[in-house]
Amino acid sequence: MARVRDDMGDTRWGRLQRWLREGDDSLDRAMIAVWDESAEPEPEPVFTVPPARPEQKKKNQKHTAKLEKLLRVFSVIAAVLLCVGIIGILLHTTALLPSFGREDNPVHNEVPRRYIEKGMNEDTGAVNIVAGMILDYRAFDTLGESNVLFVAVCTVMILLRLQAGDPDERLGSDTRDRLIEPHSDPILQVIARVLIPLILIFGAYVILNGHISPGGGFSGGAIMGAALILHMLAFGEKQTARFFSYRTYRAVSVCALGFYALAKAYSFFTGANHLPSIITIGTPGRIFSAGLIPYLNIAVGLVVCCTMYALFSLFRKGEL
Amino acid sequence: MGLTNYAELAAIILFGIGFTILLIDRNLIKKNIGFAMTDSGMYLYLAAKGYISGRKAPIVVNGVTEMSAYINPIPAGLVLTGIVVSVATSAVMLALTVRLYRKYHTLNIDEIADKARKERE
Numbered sequence: 001m002a003r004v005r006d007d008m009g010d011t012r013w014g015r016l017q018r019w020l021r022e023g024d025d026s027l028d029r030a031m032i033a034v035w036d037e038s039a040e041p042e043p044e045p046v047f048t049v050p051p052a053r054p055e056q057k058k059k060n061q062k063h064t065a066k067l068e069k070l071l072r073v074f075s076v077i078a079a080v081l082l083c084v085g086i087i088g089i090l091l092h093t094t095a096l097l098p099s100f101g102r103e104d105n106p107v108h109n110e111v112p113r114r115y116i117e118k119g120m121n122e123d124t125g126a127v128n129i130v131a132g133m134i135l136d137y138r139a140f141d142t143l144g145e146s147n148v149l150f151v152a153v154c155t156v157m158i159l160l161r162l163q164a165g166d167p168d169e170r171l172g173s174d175t176r177d178r179l180i181e182p183h184s185d186p187i188l189q190v191i192a193r194v195l196i197p198l199i200l201i202f203g204a205y206v207i208l209n210g211h212i213s214p215g216g217g218f219s220g221g222a223i224m225g226a227a228l229i230l231h232m233l234a235f236g237e238k239q240t241a242r243f244f245s246y247r248t249y250r251a252v253s254v255c256a257l258g259f260y261a262l263a264k265a266y267s268f269f270t271g272a273n274h275l276p277s278i279i280t281i282g283t284p285g286r287i288f289s290a291g292l293i294p295y296l297n298i299a300v301g302l303v304v305c306c307t308m309y310a311l312f313s314l315f316r317k318g319e320l
Numbered sequence: 321m322g323l324t325n326y327a328e329l330a331a332i333i334l335f336g337i338g339f340t341i342l343l344i345d346r347n348l349i350k351k352n353i354g355f356a357m358t359d360s361g362m363y364l365y366l367a368a369k370g371y372i373s374g375r376k377a378p379i380v381v382n383g384v385t386e387m388s389a390y391i392n393p394i395p396a397g398l399v400l401t402g403i404v405v406s407v408a409t410s411a412v413m414l415a416l417t418v419r420l421y422r423k424y425h426t427l428n429i430d431e432i433a434d435k436a437r438k439e440r441e
Contacts, residue, residue, distance in 0.1 A: 072430070094332055100325045101373035103388070108372065114393045120380050129378040129393045141397075145404045152408035159415040209378060214379060218400060237350040278325035284380070311411050315418070 072303065125282055125290035126211040135216075135293045135300075139264050146260065146300055150253055150309040156314050192234035199227035207301035211290040217300025224301065225308025232309075237317055249306050256299040263292050263299075327368035335361030348417045348427045351409060359406040363399045370395030 098105045119132045126132030134142050161284040207220030282289030334357055341354030370392040378393035417427070424432045 024408065076344060080340070083336060083340040083343060086339065087332065090327070090332045090335070094325055094328045096330065097325055100327055100368060100373050103372045103375075105369075105372075107369055107394075108392050109386075112394055113387045116387050116390055117385050120385055127380045128392070129380065130396045130400075134392055134397045138397065141401065145401055148405055148408045152411050155412050156415040159412075159419050214377070218404060298324055316413070 007293065041067075065180060120284050124293065125284050126293050127284050127290075128211055128213060128216070131216050131293060131297070132290070135211075135296045136291070139296065142296075142300065143257075143260055143264060146257055146303045149303060153249075153307055153310045156311060160314050160318050185234070188234045192230050196227050196231055197211040197232070200224055203227065203301075203305070207297055208294065210297040211293045212285055212287070218304055219298040220297075221301035221304025222308055224305040225312075226284070228305065229312045232316075234312065236279045237313075244309065249310050252302050252306050256302040260296060260299045263296060325368070327371075329367055331361045331365035331368060333361075334364060346428050348420065348429060352413050352417065355413070356406065356410060364404060366395040366399050366402070369440055370389075374390065386408075 073309065115129055115133055115137065119129050119137075120127060124132035124136040126136065203220045203224035205220075205225075206215035207217055208224060210216035228240070228244060282291070286288070287294070338357030338359075338361060338371065342351055342358065345351055347378065372391045377387060377408060378390040380390075409416045416427045420432055424435050426432060426435075
């Protein structure tokens with residue numbers, strides 16, 4: 001028993017206990033040593049490992065390599081077995097599920113009934129029931145999605161942004177394919193001059209009609225982002241940077257996300273139940289109807305458009 | 321009953337292929353592709369769960385708001401969420417891959433682990 005206690009006293013947990021009970025300062029010293037390694041010189045090693053003879057070293061290396069190879073083969077076999085097992089379990093479960101396309105399946109319960117029967121006329125005013133669902137009944141979910149895109153762009157920016165003056169990074173950017181590929185291809189430019197306005201108009205149409213036809217902020221924003229990417233490919237980065245820079249991205253994204261959050265924040269002040277809304281739903285089918293949904297669609301579309309272009313630009317040239 | 325849910329079956333097989341690539345392949349880009357395939361399998365599964373034979377997409381036509389006219393709108397919303405999140409995750413994963421390649425000049429995850437271990441020693 002006593003020996004166990006002694007052993008335990010040297011572990012981190014034992015030190016923590018002592019520190020809690022008696023105010024022992026060894027944990028403090030250990031923490032300081034972790035934070036400031038130069039505070040205390042490292043103690044000399046008590047005993048040193050004798051240098052291995054060359055042939056023994058070679059043998060050891062061979063042995064470790066063999067072991068590693070064995071481990072890798074074993075891991076591959078284990079992975080295959082795991083995958084086969086998971087697929088088997090999932091297939092077995094699928095065989096027990098209710099059959100495909102029947103209307104009395106348990107997923108078709110009272111929730112979609114409410115969305116379909118009351119959605120357009122009473123609750124949201126959106127002809128597109130999916131748009132009414134994601135931007136009115138479940139609008140906070142969509143706010144989270146837009147924020148996921150924003151956070152993804154921030155993370156990619158942290159990971160890929162080139163630091164000025166870092167020689168390694170500069171070398172990496174100089175050897176990129178964007179500097180070798182042909183610039184200002186006339187065929188691409190002529191086509192792009194015709195196509196870009198059409199793509200932008202189509203994207204705006206999809207966003208603005210999101211509540212009365214198939215479409216919405218996500219699909220329309222992706223189309224408009226494609227137009228920006230085509231502009232950058234056809235006319236070069238400098239031309240695109242004239243109207244879309246890091247500052248533009250920041251301003252548009254933050255304004256759109258802020259507008260979305262503010263526009264949906266009113267439901268907290270009306271009792272966190274925004275179905276009996278103070279905003280009228282209008283006549284379903286008109287372009288100015290469905291309460292806040294068209295404006296939220298525009299906000300989401302702007303965020304998605306900026307995100308698409310920003311991701312492409314970050315992967316291509318390492319900055320916005 | 322039995323394995324007659326062909327859409328779900330295809331979704332599970334797609335998921336399985338993607339998952340196997342994710343675990344077995346040593347190339348980081350192929351791991352990303354496998355991850356995208358598991359995503360696609362899940363979307364197909366959700367869309368198949370929401371379908372009802374002979375009904376239309378949930379967009380009101382001619383003012384008909386009967387449950388018996390449209391398919392279930394909820395899986396469509398879930399798939400939309402999933403697509404957005406998978407765009408974000410693949411962007412972050414590819415950015416990490418680019419960083420690893422710039423540092424270690426290889427995409428093989430075993431070689432990266434070896435080089436990282438040597439660097440630490």
